[in-house]
Amino acid sequence: MEIWTAATPNGWKVSIMIEELIEAGVKLPECQVRSINLAAGEQFTPEFTAKNPNQKIPVLIDGDLSIMESCAILQYLAEKHPTDLLPSGAARWDVLQWLYWQAANVGPVFGNKLSYTRYMDDVDPEQKAHPLERFGKEGRRLVAVLGARLEGRDYVCGDALTIADIALYPWVRGWKWSKINITDQPNVEAWVKRVRARPAVERGLGWGVPKDEIDQWSAERKAAYAKSGARIANNAQLRTEV
Numbered sequence: 001m002e003i004w005t006a007a008t009p010n011g012w013k014v015s016i017m018i019e020e021l022i023e024a025g026v027k028l029p030e031c032q033v034r035s036i037n038l039a040a041g042e043q044f045t046p047e048f049t050a051k052n053p054n055q056k057i058p059v060l061i062d063g064d065l066s067i068m069e070s071c072a073i074l075q076y077l078a079e080k081h082p083t084d085l086l087p088s089g090a091a092r093w094d095v096l097q098w099l100y101w102q103a104a105n106v107g108p109v110f111g112n113k114l115s116y117t118r119y120m121d122d123v124d125p126e127q128k129a130h131p132l133e134r135f136g137k138e139g140r141r142l143v144a145v146l147g148a149r150l151e152g153r154d155y156v157c158g159d160a161l162t163i164a165d166i167a168l169y170p171w172v173r174g175w176k177w178s179k180i181n182i183t184d185q186p187n188v189e190a191w192v193k194r195v196r197a198r199p200a201v202e203r204g205l206g207w208g209v210p211k212d213e214i215d216q217w218s219a220e221r222k223a224a225y226a227k228s229g230a231r232i233a234n235n236a237q238l239r240t241e242v
Protein backbone atom coordinates (compact mmCIF):
# COMPACT_ATOMS: atom_id res chain seq x y z
CA MET A 1 0.00 0.00 0.00
CA GLU A 2 1.22 3.53 -0.75
CA ILE A 3 -0.04 6.86 0.55
CA TRP A 4 0.82 10.01 -1.34
CA THR A 5 0.26 12.84 1.08
CA ALA A 6 1.44 16.07 2.71
CA ALA A 7 1.15 17.65 6.17
CA THR A 8 -2.20 19.38 5.57
CA PRO A 9 -5.75 18.82 6.92
CA ASN A 10 -6.75 16.42 4.14
CA GLY A 11 -3.45 14.56 4.52
CA TRP A 12 -3.86 14.26 8.30
CA LYS A 13 -7.24 12.58 7.86
CA VAL A 14 -5.45 9.61 6.33
CA SER A 15 -2.50 9.56 8.73
CA ILE A 16 -4.87 9.68 11.73
CA MET A 17 -6.94 6.87 10.16
CA ILE A 18 -3.85 4.67 9.71
CA GLU A 19 -2.78 5.32 13.30
CA GLU A 20 -6.29 4.66 14.69
CA LEU A 21 -6.46 1.36 12.79
CA ILE A 22 -3.09 0.36 14.26
CA GLU A 23 -4.34 1.43 17.70
CA ALA A 24 -7.41 -0.80 17.19
CA GLY A 25 -5.09 -3.76 16.60
CA VAL A 26 -5.49 -4.00 12.82
CA LYS A 27 -2.49 -5.56 11.06
CA LEU A 28 -2.10 -3.30 8.04
CA PRO A 29 -0.08 -4.30 5.00
CA GLU A 30 3.29 -2.59 4.61
CA CYS A 31 2.60 1.04 3.85
CA GLN A 32 4.93 3.40 2.02
CA VAL A 33 4.37 7.09 2.55
CA ARG A 34 5.37 9.43 -0.24
CA SER A 35 5.57 13.06 0.76
CA ILE A 36 4.27 15.27 -2.05
CA ASN A 37 5.80 18.74 -2.24
CA LEU A 38 2.72 20.82 -3.10
CA ALA A 39 4.69 24.08 -3.19
CA ALA A 40 6.93 22.58 -5.87
CA GLY A 41 3.86 21.48 -7.85
CA GLU A 42 4.49 17.74 -7.57
CA GLN A 43 0.70 17.19 -7.67
CA PHE A 44 0.74 18.30 -11.33
CA THR A 45 3.24 15.74 -12.65
CA PRO A 46 1.97 13.15 -15.15
CA GLU A 47 2.78 10.40 -12.64
CA PHE A 48 0.62 12.04 -9.96
CA THR A 49 -2.17 12.94 -12.40
CA ALA A 50 -2.36 9.32 -13.57
CA LYS A 51 -3.25 8.34 -10.00
CA ASN A 52 -5.43 11.36 -9.20
CA PRO A 53 -6.79 13.37 -12.14
CA ASN A 54 -7.92 16.03 -9.63
CA GLN A 55 -4.23 16.72 -8.79
CA LYS A 56 -4.58 16.97 -5.01
CA ILE A 57 -3.36 14.95 -2.06
CA PRO A 58 -4.12 12.51 -0.51
CA VAL A 59 -4.03 9.46 -2.77
CA LEU A 60 -4.10 5.85 -1.62
CA ILE A 61 -2.68 3.13 -3.85
CA ASP A 62 -3.52 -0.44 -2.95
CA GLY A 63 -2.45 -2.95 -5.58
CA ASP A 64 -4.19 -2.02 -8.84
CA LEU A 65 -6.53 0.41 -7.09
CA SER A 66 -5.78 4.08 -6.68
CA ILE A 67 -8.22 6.17 -4.69
CA MET A 68 -8.52 9.95 -4.57
CA GLU A 69 -10.63 12.05 -2.14
CA SER A 70 -9.72 11.83 1.52
CA CYS A 71 -13.19 10.74 2.67
CA ALA A 72 -13.34 7.96 0.06
CA ILE A 73 -9.95 6.81 1.36
CA LEU A 74 -11.29 6.79 4.94
CA GLN A 75 -14.31 4.76 3.85
CA TYR A 76 -12.14 2.36 1.82
CA LEU A 77 -9.78 1.70 4.73
CA ALA A 78 -12.69 1.38 7.18
CA GLU A 79 -14.48 -1.15 4.96
CA LYS A 80 -11.32 -3.13 4.26
CA HIS A 81 -10.41 -3.31 7.95
CA PRO A 82 -13.69 -3.38 9.91
CA THR A 83 -13.58 -1.73 13.35
CA ASP A 84 -15.79 0.66 15.34
CA LEU A 85 -14.47 3.44 13.08
CA LEU A 86 -17.30 2.46 10.68
CA PRO A 87 -20.02 0.43 12.41
CA SER A 88 -22.53 -1.71 10.52
CA GLY A 89 -26.29 -1.48 10.13
CA ALA A 90 -28.14 1.79 10.68
CA ALA A 91 -25.16 3.27 12.55
CA ARG A 92 -23.12 3.01 9.36
CA TRP A 93 -25.44 5.48 7.64
CA ASP A 94 -25.25 7.82 10.59
CA VAL A 95 -21.47 7.89 10.15
CA LEU A 96 -21.55 8.13 6.35
CA GLN A 97 -23.94 11.09 6.31
CA TRP A 98 -21.59 13.06 8.61
CA LEU A 99 -18.60 11.94 6.58
CA TYR A 100 -20.20 13.35 3.43
CA TRP A 101 -21.29 16.44 5.34
CA GLN A 102 -17.62 17.08 6.04
CA ALA A 103 -16.58 16.46 2.43
CA ALA A 104 -19.31 18.66 0.95
CA ASN A 105 -19.43 21.45 3.55
CA VAL A 106 -16.73 21.79 6.21
CA GLY A 107 -13.80 20.94 3.91
CA PRO A 108 -14.64 23.36 1.08
CA VAL A 109 -15.88 26.17 3.34
CA PHE A 110 -12.98 26.04 5.82
CA GLY A 111 -10.56 25.62 2.90
CA ASN A 112 -11.92 28.63 1.04
CA LYS A 113 -12.05 30.76 4.19
CA LEU A 114 -8.45 29.82 4.89
CA SER A 115 -7.35 30.70 1.37
CA TYR A 116 -8.94 34.16 1.47
CA THR A 117 -7.78 34.79 5.06
CA ARG A 118 -4.16 33.69 4.71
CA TYR A 119 -3.11 33.00 1.17
CA MET A 120 -4.68 35.18 -1.51
CA ASP A 121 -2.29 38.00 -0.92
CA ASP A 122 -2.38 39.30 -4.49
CA VAL A 123 -6.16 39.85 -4.44
CA ASP A 124 -7.47 43.37 -3.83
CA PRO A 125 -8.88 43.56 -0.22
CA GLU A 126 -12.16 44.96 -1.59
CA GLN A 127 -12.57 41.89 -3.78
CA LYS A 128 -11.82 39.61 -0.84
CA ALA A 129 -14.46 41.19 1.41
CA HIS A 130 -17.43 39.29 -0.05
CA PRO A 131 -15.92 35.76 -0.08
CA LEU A 132 -14.47 36.37 3.39
CA GLU A 133 -17.90 37.29 4.71
CA ARG A 134 -19.66 34.47 2.87
CA PHE A 135 -17.26 31.68 3.86
CA GLY A 136 -16.82 33.17 7.35
CA LYS A 137 -20.58 33.17 8.02
CA GLU A 138 -21.08 29.73 6.52
CA GLY A 139 -18.12 28.38 8.49
CA ARG A 140 -19.65 29.72 11.71
CA ARG A 141 -23.00 28.17 10.79
CA LEU A 142 -21.31 24.79 10.24
CA VAL A 143 -19.54 25.06 13.61
CA ALA A 144 -22.96 25.68 15.21
CA VAL A 145 -24.40 22.62 13.43
CA LEU A 146 -21.49 20.55 14.76
CA GLY A 147 -21.99 22.02 18.25
CA ALA A 148 -25.66 21.05 18.26
CA ARG A 149 -24.85 17.57 16.99
CA LEU A 150 -22.28 17.06 19.78
CA GLU A 151 -24.81 17.91 22.50
CA GLY A 152 -24.92 14.79 24.71
CA ARG A 153 -22.36 12.99 22.54
CA ASP A 154 -18.61 12.56 23.05
CA TYR A 155 -18.05 12.02 19.34
CA VAL A 156 -20.05 12.97 16.25
CA CYS A 157 -21.87 9.64 16.10
CA GLY A 158 -22.02 8.74 19.79
CA ASP A 159 -19.64 7.25 22.34
CA ALA A 160 -16.96 6.09 19.93
CA LEU A 161 -14.69 7.87 17.47
CA THR A 162 -15.58 7.15 13.84
CA ILE A 163 -14.33 8.20 10.41
CA ALA A 164 -16.73 11.17 10.64
CA ASP A 165 -14.65 12.60 13.52
CA ILE A 166 -11.43 11.78 11.67
CA ALA A 167 -12.64 13.72 8.62
CA LEU A 168 -13.84 16.73 10.60
CA TYR A 169 -11.12 17.11 13.19
CA PRO A 170 -8.14 18.28 11.08
CA TRP A 171 -10.18 21.17 9.62
CA VAL A 172 -11.91 22.22 12.85
CA ARG A 173 -8.70 22.10 14.91
CA GLY A 174 -7.23 24.64 12.47
CA TRP A 175 -9.88 27.26 13.30
CA LYS A 176 -7.27 29.83 14.33
CA TRP A 177 -5.49 29.40 11.01
CA SER A 178 -8.75 29.79 9.02
CA LYS A 179 -10.13 32.31 11.56
CA ILE A 180 -13.49 30.60 12.01
CA ASN A 181 -14.25 31.07 15.68
CA ILE A 182 -15.31 28.03 17.72
CA THR A 183 -14.92 29.51 21.20
CA ASP A 184 -18.66 30.19 21.62
CA GLN A 185 -19.39 26.50 20.94
CA PRO A 186 -18.30 24.66 24.11
CA ASN A 187 -19.29 21.25 22.70
CA VAL A 188 -16.99 21.80 19.74
CA GLU A 189 -14.10 23.06 21.86
CA ALA A 190 -14.46 20.07 24.21
CA TRP A 191 -14.60 17.66 21.24
CA VAL A 192 -11.43 19.18 19.72
CA LYS A 193 -9.63 18.58 23.04
CA ARG A 194 -11.09 15.06 23.35
CA VAL A 195 -10.00 14.01 19.86
CA ARG A 196 -6.57 15.63 20.28
CA ALA A 197 -6.00 13.64 23.51
CA ARG A 198 -6.06 10.30 21.63
CA PRO A 199 -2.58 8.79 21.21
CA ALA A 200 -3.29 7.73 17.61
CA VAL A 201 -4.39 11.26 16.71
CA GLU A 202 -1.18 12.62 18.20
CA ARG A 203 0.82 10.19 16.06
CA GLY A 204 -1.23 10.96 12.94
CA LEU A 205 -0.75 14.70 13.33
CA GLY A 206 2.98 14.03 13.64
CA TRP A 207 3.29 12.78 10.07
CA GLY A 208 5.35 15.50 8.40
CA VAL A 209 5.46 17.78 11.46
CA PRO A 210 7.98 17.64 14.34
CA LYS A 211 6.36 16.61 17.65
CA ASP A 212 7.02 19.95 19.33
CA GLU A 213 5.21 21.78 16.48
CA ILE A 214 2.04 19.69 16.34
CA ASP A 215 -0.02 22.27 18.24
CA GLN A 216 1.98 25.40 17.63
CA TRP A 217 3.88 25.79 14.39
CA SER A 218 7.18 27.62 14.40
CA ALA A 219 7.32 31.04 12.70
CA GLU A 220 9.33 29.39 9.88
CA ARG A 221 6.69 26.68 9.32
CA LYS A 222 3.88 29.27 9.33
CA ALA A 223 5.77 31.33 6.76
CA ALA A 224 6.47 28.24 4.62
CA TYR A 225 2.78 27.20 4.71
CA ALA A 226 1.66 30.74 3.89
CA LYS A 227 4.04 30.84 0.92
CA SER A 228 3.04 27.42 -0.34
CA GLY A 229 -0.66 28.21 0.25
CA ALA A 230 -0.29 31.46 -1.72
CA ARG A 231 1.29 29.56 -4.62
CA ILE A 232 -1.58 27.07 -4.61
CA ALA A 233 -4.29 29.72 -4.17
CA ASN A 234 -2.87 31.80 -7.03
CA ASN A 235 -2.42 28.64 -9.08
CA ALA A 236 -0.88 29.68 -12.38
CA GLN A 237 -1.65 26.22 -13.77
CA LEU A 238 -5.41 26.63 -13.45
CA ARG A 239 -6.90 26.33 -16.90
CA THR A 240 -8.89 29.53 -17.23
CA GLU A 241 -10.49 28.50 -20.51
CA VAL A 242 -12.45 25.62 -18.94
Ligand SMILES: N[C@@H](CCC(=O)N[C@@H](CS)C(=O)NCC(=O)O)C(=O)O
Nearest residue numbers: 008009010056057058069070071232
Ligand atom coordinates in the same frame (compact mmCIF):
# COMPACT_ATOMS: atom_id res chain seq x y z
N1 LIG B 1 -11.71 17.09 -1.61
C1 LIG B 1 -10.31 16.72 -1.61
C2 LIG B 1 -9.48 17.95 -1.34
C3 LIG B 1 -8.00 17.66 -1.42
C4 LIG B 1 -7.18 18.93 -1.30
O1 LIG B 1 -7.68 20.05 -1.45
N2 LIG B 1 -5.88 18.75 -1.03
C5 LIG B 1 -5.00 19.90 -0.93
C6 LIG B 1 -4.15 19.83 0.32
S1 LIG B 1 -5.17 19.87 1.79
C7 LIG B 1 -4.07 19.90 -2.14
O2 LIG B 1 -3.58 18.88 -2.55
N3 LIG B 1 -3.82 21.09 -2.70
C8 LIG B 1 -2.92 21.24 -3.80
C9 LIG B 1 -3.49 22.08 -4.91
O3 LIG B 1 -4.65 22.51 -4.81
O4 LIG B 1 -2.77 22.30 -5.88
C10 LIG B 1 -10.06 15.65 -0.55
O5 LIG B 1 -10.76 15.64 0.44
O6 LIG B 1 -9.17 14.81 -0.75
